[in-house]
Amino acid sequence: MSARKLSAVLATLLACTAAPALAQSVAITGGKVVIGDGSDPIDGATVLVEGGKVTAVGRDVAIPAGVRRVDASGKWVTPGLVVAITDLGLIDVGAVDESNDSGAGKSPFSAALDISYAINPDAQPIKISRAGGVTRAAVAPLGTDSIFGGQGAVIDLGADPDAVTVPRAFQYVELGETGADRAGGSRVSTWTELYNALGEAREIAANPNGARRDDVMLGRRDAQALVPVVTGKQPLYVHVERAADIRMVLKLKQEFPALRLVIVGATEGWMVAGDLAKSGVPVLATPLNDLPASFEQLGATQSNVGRMKAGGVKVSLGAFFDQPRYAPQYAGNLVGLTKVPGASGLTWNQAFAAISSGPAEILGMGDRFGSLRPGRAGDVVIWDGDPLEVTSGVVSVYIDGTEQPLDNHQTRLRDRYNTDNPGTLPRGYDW
Amino acid sequence: MPTMRSALLSAAALGLILTGTGPGLAKDKKEESPAVKAARDFNKDPYPSTYKPYPGRTTVITGATVFDGTGRQIDHGVVLIKDGKIAAVGSSMADMDIPADAVRIDGTGKYVTPGIIDAHSHLGDYPSPAVDAHSDGNEMTNPTTPNVWAEHSVWPQDPGFSRAMANGGVTALLVLPGSGNLMGGRGVVLKPVSARTMQGMKFPGAPYSLKMACGENPKRVYGSKGRAPSTRMGNLAVNRETWIKASEYRAKRNAGKLESRDLAMETLAGVLDGEILVQNHCYRADEMAVVLDMGKEFGYHVSTFHHAVEAYKIGDMLKASDTCSAVWADWWGFKMEAYDAIPENAGLLYKTGACVVIHSDDENGIQRLNQEAAKAQGDARRIGVVVPDGEVIRWLTLNPAKAIGIDKLTGSLEVGKGGDVVLWNGPPLSVYSRPEKVWVDGALLYDNQDRKRRAVSDFELGQPGEGDVK
Numbered sequence: 001m002s003a004r005k006l007s008a009v010l011a012t013l014l015a016c017t018a019a020p021a022l023a024q025s026v027a028i029t030g031g032k033v034v035i036g037d038g039s040d041p042i043d044g045a046t047v048l049v050e051g052g053k054v055t056a057v058g059r060d061v062a063i064p065a066g067v068r069r070v071d072a073s074g075k076w077v078t079p080g081l082v083v084a085i086t087d088l089g090l091i092d093v094g095a096v097d098e099s100n101d102s103g104a105g106k107s108p109f110s111a112a113l114d115i116s117y118a119i120n121p122d123a124q125p126i127k128i129s130r131a132g133g134v135t136r137a138a139v140a141p142l143g144t145d146s147i148f149g150g151q152g153a154v155i156d157l158g159a160d161p162d163a164v165t166v167p168r169a170f171q172y173v174e175l176g177e178t179g180a181d182r183a184g185g186s187r188v189s190t191w192t193e194l195y196n197a198l199g200e201a202r203e204i205a206a207n208p209n210g211a212r213r214d215d216v217m218l219g220r221r222d223a224q225a226l227v228p229v230v231t232g233k234q235p236l237y238v239h240v241e242r243a244a245d246i247r248m249v250l251k252l253k254q255e256f257p258a259l260r261l262v263i264v265g266a267t268e269g270w271m272v273a274g275d276l277a278k279s280g281v282p283v284l285a286t287p288l289n290d291l292p293a294s295f296e297q298l299g300a301t302q303s304n305v306g307r308m309k310a311g312g313v314k315v316s317l318g319a320f321f322d323q324p325r326y327a328p329q330y331a332g333n334l335v336g337l338t339k340v341p342g343a344s345g346l347t348w349n350q351a352f353a354a355i356s357s358g359p360a361e362i363l364g365m366g367d368r369f370g371s372l373r374p375g376r377a378g379d380v381v382i383w384d385g386d387p388l389e390v391t392s393g394v395v396s397v398y399i400d401g402t403e404q405p406l407d408n409h410q411t412r413l414r415d416r417y418n419t420d421n422p423g424t425l426p427r428g429y430d431w
Numbered sequence: 432m433p434t435m436r437s438a439l440l441s442a443a444a445l446g447l448i449l450t451g452t453g454p455g456l457a458k459d460k461k462e463e464s465p466a467v468k469a470a471r472d473f474n475k476d477p478y479p480s481t482y483k484p485y486p487g488r489t490t491v492i493t494g495a496t497v498f499d500g501t502g503r504q505i506d507h508g509v510v511l512i513k514d515g516k517i518a519a520v521g522s523s524m525a526d527m528d529i530p531a532d533a534v535r536i537d538g539t540g541k542y543v544t545p546g547i548i549d550a551h552s553h554l555g556d557y558p559s560p561a562v563d564a565h566s567d568g569n570e571m572t573n574p575t576t577p578n579v580w581a582e583h584s585v586w587p588q589d590p591g592f593s594r595a596m597a598n599g600g601v602t603a604l605l606v607l608p609g610s611g612n613l614m615g616g617r618g619v620v621l622k623p624v625s626a627r628t629m630q631g632m633k634f635p636g637a638p639y640s641l642k643m644a645c646g647e648n649p650k651r652v653y654g655s656k657g658r659a660p661s662t663r664m665g666n667l668a669v670n671r672e673t674w675i676k677a678s679e680y681r682a683k684r685n686a687g688k689l690e691s692r693d694l695a696m697e698t699l700a701g702v703l704d705g706e707i708l709v710q711n712h713c714y715r716a717d718e719m720a721v722v723l724d725m726g727k728e729f730g731y732h733v734s735t736f737h738h739a740v741e742a743y744k745i746g747d748m749l750k751a752s753d754t755c756s757a758v759w760a761d762w763w764g765f766k767m768e769a770y771d772a773i774p775e776n777a778g779l780l781y782k783t784g785a786c787v788v789i790h791s792d793d794e795n796g797i798q799r800l801n802q803e804a805a806k807a808q809g810d811a812r813r814i815g816v817v818v819p820d821g822e823v824i825r826w827l828t829l830n831p832a833k834a835i836g837i838d839k840l841t842g843s844l845e846v847g848k849g850g851d852v853v854l855w856n857g858p859p860l861s862v863y864s865r866p867e868k869v870w871v872d873g874a875l876l877y878d879n880q881d882r883k884r885r886a887v888s889d890f891e892l893g894q895p896g897e898g899d900v901k
């Protein structure tokens with residue numbers, strides 16, 4: 001038997017044994033379970049994960065013999081948080097340039113850039129976000145020299161080398177003030193650049209092996225990367241804030257009907273909620289902008305998400321680059337708004353869905369993760385209290401049914417310094 | 432406001448006595464040249480506050496849970512605001528002199544705290560919209576600019592002021608220059624009230640602060656310009672050389688030998704006199720320890736380290752020097768010197784007995800200081816450090832008041848202090864709660880039950896969402 005055949009047999013044997021599946025099986029019992037799909041939490045329910053996937057949730061779930069049981073009585077059990085549009089895995093320290101892969105301003109490429117090559121699953125921001133209950137994220141390329149940021153990825157935050165759930169999950173384009181700056185200084189040039197680029201991609205789509213015209217602007221790789229966008233195979237994520245820009249984005253489909261658009265940012269989305277709802281284009285909204293930070297955000301209000309939701313827009317939270325683990329705080333604030341006269345917010349159930357199943361669905365992966373409905377990934381978080389409340393914290397995290405380590409640089413520092421008696425040797429010996 | 436005014440004057444008089452140059456001590460007054468006199472007797476308050484409390488009614492809040500800012504919690508408490516001041520705080524109205532026409536507010540199920548105080552803000556200096564034309568917070572043309580005053584950059588129409596009050600319950604804030612310079616200039620305490628002028632927001636009787644900065648920012652800014660400082664040791668050298676000059680200036684002034692005024696040196700001498708508080712941006716523990724020694728070397732006290740993400744490593748030293756740490760709850764890792772930030776920073780400092788202040792340094796964060804403090808409380812609890820709610824409220828009220836030198840005037844619900852009060856619609860340490868009403872010196876300046884009782888800045892008029900709930 002050749003070595004290759006031997007390893008194939010071994011692999012088959014390994015796949016057949018129950019051990020790996022059991023390692024990814026767990027029954028979390030007694031907790032207050034949030035499915036994450038907008039339904040009410042269920043007290044005293046069991047979440048059963050088998051072979052890495054949720055198989056049952058409810059009060060009367062039969063737990064197969066041999067499955068590890070975890071008592072979550074008095075705790076909350078939720079799906080892992082899904083944060084769309086982050087820079088996780090691209091950065092160690094933001095202001096340390098050589099550790100920061102979120103910008104590629106000097107690259108000759110744009111749309112062809114593929115973020116999945118750069119993801120570092122060992123980066124501290126991933127570990128720290130995981131300890132905050134974030135289990136999946138959409139990572140977007142940010143700064144390039146073009147309006148196109150390149151192709152983003154969907155990742156999981158598991159402590160394993162296999163971080164990328166879906167590479168090339170979407171193309172990212174800047175069409176507001178940032179886009180204008182990159183396109184030559186004006187929104188006028190932004191739109192020309194965009195229509196031209198999509199047009200060149202359409203020509204390639206129509207004639208994949210044909211010669212290109214002499215006067216094309218995009219390099220072949222960049223133009224080819226936009227083919228799945230114009231053919232609707234890959235979503236186009238568009239960052240805009242201003243109401244007028246949002247209206248123009250929605251008009252793109254008149255020229256390119258196959259486009260699958262997602263709007264990112266949308267500070268003034270509430271001003272065009274009717275148009276957004278009618279279009280069916282989903283929105284990943286930055287949650288709490290309420291200052292006129294720029295002239296494309298003059299209408300900023302924290303009621304933006306609530307008003308869009310009430311207006312029938314498919315909206316979830318996203319596009320906050322500070323720390324993904326702030327997602328529950330942002331969602332909780334939207335619940336708080338419901339008590340403020342004149343303000344619009346979300347119900348608790350809507351708010352939690354806006355950081356779990358909502359973004360997963362916008363990413364086109366609501367059937368894979370983002371809720372505890374059967375068949376979804378066993379991404380489960382146990383909390384010591386209401387997960388949207390700022391005083392609450394994470395007790396444990398499972399990804400694909402595997403319990404995750406929650407230690408990181410911060411917890412190690414905390415443990416080193418949270419001692420009244422440092423001992424006779426300096427703290428450097430305490431590890 | 433006579434009381435405040437006299438407080439300010441007496442502070443100035445105290446300064447003169449401390450310097451040893453008061454009229455009674457100058458022996459050879461007749462021989463003094465006009466230049467010497469000008470350098471000594473300059474007006475220390477040339478841009479005086481014109482703020483006057485807005486009309487308020489005597490108001491009594493009953494039945495609420497009261498956190499008085501000193502750490503105390505009173506269930507079903509009563510707070511009486513009269514003549515712009517805290518007139519009474521207790522658990523019963525029985526002993527209170529409440530006029531028949533007082534506004535009575537049933538606070539049952541609600542919460543009362545002192546007005547929230549942010550010890551670190553750039554509102555007005557880096558206003559919204561954040562366009563280049565508005566970037567007025569860092570005079571990065573010289574590594575030491577103690578001659579600049581943050582108040583001279585303040586744009587009172589920054590919409591951030593009204594957001595801070597409405598969403599954050601903020602009634603006082605220290606507006607500081609940025610941290611691009613080692614000595615960035617003077618900071619000013621403001622009230623986030625609608626006003627035509629900076630002077631109309633200026634907190635009467637508040638001392639000035641000097642903003643200083645350690646670490647990466649100054650050495651990056653000036654190193655990239657090819658000049659000193661370009662290293663941390665350069666930071667210290669430039670600081671020390673400047674303090675040496677300031678010490679010489681002050682000695683000369685005390686001896687009556689100054690020939691001319693020097694704006695920069697007046698600020699630094701004010702620090703050495705103890706009149707101007709030092710607010711030192713500093714992240715790393717080792718650098719804070721060096722700064723404390725520099726303070727000893729030149730005879731000044733660091734009131735507060737700002738950001739202080741590694742304060743938890745040196746809580747004992749900070750306690751011993753009576754230096755507050757103004758910290759975020761959990762900002763982390765955005766720059767190298769923030770790499771050792773931990774969410775338990777505030778909790779560990781509290782455990783050590785050091786002064787904790789939760790600050791924002793952010794036009795959005797200032798709207799949620801209560802939530803930041805609550806996060807720090809939760810993170811402390813999970814390592815076994817239980818901080819009572821009343822103490823956490825102190826991190827947002829009396830402690831920042833102390834850090835910026837206004838603790839005799841506000842920061843707690845103690846009789847005689849300014850009537851700076853927030854009525855919250857739920858527990859203030861919850862993400863679900865917001866200010867319902869905010870009083871500043873007894874005047875109701877925000878009320879979420881009254882859509883007109885919120886300030887809309889000039890900039891927002893005629894814009895989308897004018898007067899909108901924000």
